[in-house]
Amino acid sequence: xxxxxxxxxxxxxxxxxxxxxxxxxxxxxxxxxxxxxxxxxxxxxxxxxxxxxxxxxxxxxxxxxxxxxxxxxxxxxxxxxxxxxxxxxxxxxxxxxxxxxxxxxxxxxxxxxxxxxxxxxxxxxxxxxxxxxxxxxxxxxxxxxxxxxxxxxxxxxxxxxxxxxxxxxxxxxxxxxxxxxxxxxxxxxxxxxxxxxxxxxxxxxxxxxxxxxxxxxxxxxxxxx
Amino acid sequence: xxxxxxxxxxxxxxxxxxxxxxxxxxxxxxxxxxxxxxxxxxxxxxxxxxxxxxxxxxxxxxxxxxxxxxxxxxxxxxxxxxxxxxxxxxxxxxxxxxxxxxxxxxxxxxxxxxxxxxxxxxxxxxxxxxxxxxxxxxxxxxxxxxxxxxxxxxxxxxxxxxxxxxxxxxxxxxxxxxxxxxxxxxxxxxxxxxxxxxxxxxxxxxxxxxxxxxxxxxxxxxxxx
Numbered sequence: 001x002x003x004x005x006x007x008x009x010x011x012x013x014x015x016x017x018x019x020x021x022x023x024x025x026x027x028x029x030x031x032x033x034x035x036x037x038x039x040x041x042x043x044x045x046x047x048x049x050x051x052x053x054x055x056x057x058x059x060x061x062x063x064x065x066x067x068x069x070x071x072x073x074x075x076x077x078x079x080x081x082x083x084x085x086x087x088x089x090x091x092x093x094x095x096x097x098x099x100x101x102x103x104x105x106x107x108x109x110x111x112x113x114x115x116x117x118x119x120x121x122x123x124x125x126x127x128x129x130x131x132x133x134x135x136x137x138x139x140x141x142x143x144x145x146x147x148x149x150x151x152x153x154x155x156x157x158x159x160x161x162x163x164x165x166x167x168x169x170x171x172x173x174x175x176x177x178x179x180x181x182x183x184x185x186x187x188x189x190x191x192x193x194x195x196x197x198x199x200x201x202x203x204x205x206x207x208x209x210x211x212x213x214x215x216x217x218x219x220x221x222x223x224x225x
Numbered sequence: 226x227x228x229x230x231x232x233x234x235x236x237x238x239x240x241x242x243x244x245x246x247x248x249x250x251x252x253x254x255x256x257x258x259x260x261x262x263x264x265x266x267x268x269x270x271x272x273x274x275x276x277x278x279x280x281x282x283x284x285x286x287x288x289x290x291x292x293x294x295x296x297x298x299x300x301x302x303x304x305x306x307x308x309x310x311x312x313x314x315x316x317x318x319x320x321x322x323x324x325x326x327x328x329x330x331x332x333x334x335x336x337x338x339x340x341x342x343x344x345x346x347x348x349x350x351x352x353x354x355x356x357x358x359x360x361x362x363x364x365x366x367x368x369x370x371x372x373x374x375x376x377x378x379x380x381x382x383x384x385x386x387x388x389x390x391x392x393x394x395x396x397x398x399x400x401x402x403x404x405x406x407x408x409x410x411x412x413x414x415x416x417x418x419x420x421x422x423x424x425x426x427x428x429x430x431x432x433x434x435x436x437x438x439x440x441x442x443x444x445x446x447x448x449x450x
Contacts, residue, residue, distance in 0.1 A: 186411045
């Protein structure tokens with residue numbers, strides 16, 4: 001693996017500054033600053049998760065994914081490698097980014113805008129829940145890989161560690177809402193909470209959701225429970 | 226003009242049925258059925274409004290737009306004619322639908338997803354408020370037309386007649402919220418109310434907003450004030 005260092009997310013810096021400023025002023029912390037962790041909201045552009053078998057079919061025997069950019073969740077990365085997705089009407093999406101590390105299933109996550117352009121009719125699913133979904137053909141520089149299923153619109157969700165879940169009062173299987181501010185802001189309903197001690201607090205929405213409310217790095221966001 | 230008849234919108238049929246059923250049962254009407262008019266929520270895909278001068282530059286001297294499909298607002302139509310929009314990076318959007326009748330200004334309305342794909346940086350504006358916005362080049366079968374300005378993301382909004390405005394308690398210059406139901410529902414903030422006796426009650430959102438919440442003809446929608 002190559003060494004890549006990411007700058008901290010703006011929300012992380014703001015959270016630390018907010019806590020420090022209120023502490024120095026001797027004032028009580030507002031609720032956002034009392035949260036154990038900063039709230040990071042990231043837009044997932046269309047991408048795929050692949051098995052090692054699929055990676056080798058597409059990029060050659062023994063090929064392993066090369067990290068291109070580390071993601072906010074520890075150990076997760078956008079790979080240097082991309083594939084071409086061929087849809088049912090022979091329309092294609094080129095440069096579909098692979099996210100690593102490899103997984104036990106193959107899954108393509110598209111926004112509805114992408115799916116309409118490609119001619120897919122895709123269901124809204126929690127990541128990993130791909131049974132009975134449409135498949136597709138992937139093309140890489142060394143070959144093709146046919147996915148029997150796994151093309152979905154991933155449901156927006158929030159990653160939390162148990163301390164976050166306690167602060168926001170949500171249990172495994174529960175949901176939160178996300179308020180996104182700004183001139184075309186909105187409140188997104190029903191974000192399932194994925195709780196794990198290894199998770200950092202992060203909301204994942206897709207490009208349709210991000211563009212609907214024009215989410216920018218400085219757009220104020222708040223979890224509602 | 227050719228004769229085109231549209232089927233009534235599902236929301237219109239449902240509103241009439243709801244009113245009739247409650248009346249027949251002799252039960253008090255729920256709030257949605259008490260509204261003077263059905264709430265129609267429509268997604269505006271990317272499109273443009275043109276002056277007669279632009280139409281003639283693109284389609285030839287003396288050319289007038291041909292209605293292809295009538296829209297919900299009386300007299301408004303999607304034209305048979307489409308143009309090609311050429312963006313700043315020489316990327317294009319083909320088949321950009323023209324909405325008629327012709328207007329006094331030229332305006333292209335894109336979703337942010339479209340703008341990002343094309344390489345435009347477009348502002349969020351109320352329709353008609355185009356001063357200082359980016360321009361673009363349009364191409365038609367008979368020529369080009371350069372827009373000096375007018376490429377925007379149109380702010381979502383609601384058309385109302387005065388009786389609707391009174392029912393929802395909103396004045397000219399005011400805003401409403403729109404709740405969209407379903408498994409990936411949301412509440413959209415700040416829809417400016419455009420009030421005119423000629424208007425039928427209708428919300429316009431763009432494809433990013435429609436796809437973010439997967440708006441379908443049977444998705445329950447509600448105006449909040």
